[in-house]
Each structure stands twice: as structure tokens, then as C-alpha cells.
Amino acid sequence: MSERVRIIGGGLTGILAAFEAHRLGWRDITIQERFEALGGVARPRLRHGKEMRDGCIYFGGPDSQGRGDPIVEMLTAHGASFETFDNRFGSVSLGADGHRVFTWDFGGPAVDCAVTRIGRPAGDSLASRIAAYPAPIAAQLEAYCRWHLETDLETVHGEAAIPLAINRVFPAAADLNDLARLKATNPWADELYAIPRGLSGRTANLTATLPVGGFSALFDACHRALLTLGVKVELNALVSPRALLAAPQAHETLVWAANPTPLFKPLGLATPNLLKKSFATYVFEVDFDGPCPVYVQNFTAQGAAFRVYLYESGGQKLAVAECVREADLARLPTEMRVLMSGFGSLKVGALLHTDVQPRWIYHTQAAIDGLKALRGELAARFGASFIPGAWEPYAKAAKLAEVNAALLAAREGAPALAPMVAKAG
Structure with missing residues (x-):
């Protein structure tokens, strides 16, 4: 049984792994995050007290048996606050x-x-x-x-x-x-x-939850809770995969909750071809007479926006248009109004934020095969002491379940469970 846990990556997966490791009995726990704050890609930028979100992120609400989202329950147990809304x-x-x-x-x-x-x-x-x-x-x-x-x-x-x-x-x-x-x-x-x-007549997903005060407040609360538990949080920490894999520390369990791409070359594996696709996001101030939060998916294959998501932040209704390419800003507000016209009247105001970033959530066949080979090589070399960060599943709950099962296996010295791949639905 290892004495220490080191977690590479301070996004939601890494934070949840730290809380679970503490629950299982580890007390020497370190998170190393390459950015200046916890939250990873889910942490929005702040502009004049408003969150510039790059997309639609919700947590689940209570199910038909009254059970809450397991992530919400874990974070609430550590002091985070959530509010329920009509989904x-x-x-x-x-x-x-x-x-x-x-x-x-x-x-x-x-x-x-x-x-x-x-x-x-x-x-x-x-x-x-x-x-x-x-x-x-x-x-x-x-x-x-x-x-x-x-x-x-x-x-x-x-x-x-x-x-x-x-x-x-x-x-x-x-x-x-x-x-x-x-x-x-x-x-x-x-x-x-x-x-x-x-x-x-189904009643599933009638409600969902969001963190009170937004995602920045959520991740700041998580940071404080981790420090209270004695978890060491190292920000602006750049970790060399080659050095880490070449000289693993004795009695240490390593959780790689970051992008796995840098792990291939140090292990002598070919880096698989990834889907290199960037998406543009635009955040506007808006007025809307329909429900909020709300999102609308565009399946017409027309225009630039594949989703429009409305939310509140800093006392203002905002809308983020997620686009398959950089949009014509003279046409985008009209496109957003048309997409929302079946659900309410949208008035688009000032543009607050623009961003263009790649998204690595669409796996190629080569990536799935490559991740399988990577997991096999890591298991052969390090056994249960190296825990992959649930790289394949898209659903947050599936990621949590996979990492938690691997932490339990490492704690008990048993073989890690097979990775979970989220099924459609």
C-alpha cells in the first residue's frame, strides 16, 4: 500500500481524486496544477465580475429515488454550495x-x-x-x-x-x-x-444544479477545503512526464488527471492522431424573456453556432455562442436570435469575450486504440500505482466512478478495474 498520492492536473477530475484519496485514508496528498488556479478547462475567465464561460456545464439534480448527483454530493460534503434550477x-x-x-x-x-x-x-x-x-x-x-x-x-x-x-x-x-x-x-x-x-411523460432531468456564485467560486471553495484537509496544492507546477516516468517515487500512487498526450513518447509509444478541431466562443450581454439557464442545440448544419447557452453571472444574463468556426460578428447575433426564437425573444447586446480553443472531447479511432495501448503499458510498468485519469469517458459521473475504483484498488493493493467507456444515453 502506497504512502503518498500525487495528482497531476487540478481540474475537476484531480480535485475529486484528492477528496476521494483522503476519504480512503491517504494523508500525504499533493495536487500539481500547471495554471495559476484550480479548475482546469472548466474554470471560466472573469470580466468585470462576470464569468466568461466557454460552454454549457451543468451538474445533475436528484433522481427519481431522491439521490443526488454523486459529484455534487461529494463537493457539498466539502463545503461547496449548489442551487437547483428547472432544467x-x-x-x-x-x-x-x-x-x-x-x-x-x-x-x-x-x-x-x-x-x-x-x-x-x-x-x-x-x-x-x-x-x-x-x-x-x-x-x-x-x-x-x-x-x-x-x-x-x-x-x-x-x-x-x-x-x-x-x-x-x-x-x-x-x-x-x-x-x-x-x-x-x-x-x-x-x-x-x-x-x-x-x-x-418521463420525469428524469427535470432539475439540474449549478454552483452558487459560479464556477470560479466553486473551485476557490474546493481549494480552501483541500488545504483544510492537509492536501498540498502546487500551482504553476510544470511536470516533466519523461522525468516522472523514468524515476517513479517509491510508495507513491500517481493519478494522471491531465491530458495524456505527453505520456506516449516517454513510454516509446506512437502518439495517435487526434481530431485537431478548434471552436470559437462568443459571450454577449443579452435580454431574454424565456427561461434561464437554458441551452439550444443547432442540428441544421447551417450558420456557425452549434449551441447557444444562456446563463446568469454578476447580476447579468449572458449568452455564449459555441461555433464550429470563427463567426461573422455582423451575422452572429441574428443567428442566435433565430435559434432561440422557438423558446423566447432574445435581444443581443455587447460582445464581452471571444475565444478560440481546440477541444479534445471527440476521440478518433486512433486515439481510442492509442489510449488502450497506453493504459496497457502503464499497467505493465507500474501496476495499480499509476492511475489514468478516466480519459475516454465524456460523462463526469463515469469519470468519477472510474478514478474512484482505481484509487480503491491501489489502496487495497488489488488489480485496478478495467476502464469504463461511457455508453450512449
């Missing part, structure tokens, strides 16, 4: 004649298709997953993915459907009773099809 969202898709279709309380694409037969993908690629749908659905999904990613969909892993928000599709022209029976009797159809919440 409102929607999507805009294209109808059969090209008109826009607005769907409340469903964040995926709605396609005018009455056919619901479904096949099994011929492979693991996103292209194979899309081809499992009837032709009218497959055509719209392919157009959307090519607009969003601008790459060969055969090279993208099928699990990218989850961050793309196309893991479930509503065949809007289908008979709802027939669709419900199909979902109840065919697990694969249940994974690929959905019925919007308002049409199905």
Missing part, C-alpha cells in the same frame, strides 16, 4: 421540407422520419454508427457531423456521438406508441432513439 433545453433541426423544427426538452436531433428500423454498426466508427439509422436520419446526421467536425467520419470513434449530442435521435414522424414499444423491447433501439421528455 430547460431544446434543439433546432430541419424538417422534411427544410423548415426549422423546434423541440423543447430534448437536446438531440429531431428528424421527420416515420421509419424506425435499426441496424447494427459494421464497425466502431462514427460513420458506422450513423449508417445504422434509416436513410433519412443518417443523411441529416452525416451532414451535421461533417459541418461540425469537418473531417472523415470513418476516422472518428462512435462514442463521439455523445459529446456531439447525437447519441439519441427522435424520429418525429414515427408513431409514438410504436416507438415506445420498440425502445422497451430492443436495447439497441433504446440506445439510438429517444422520445422527448414532454411527449414521453
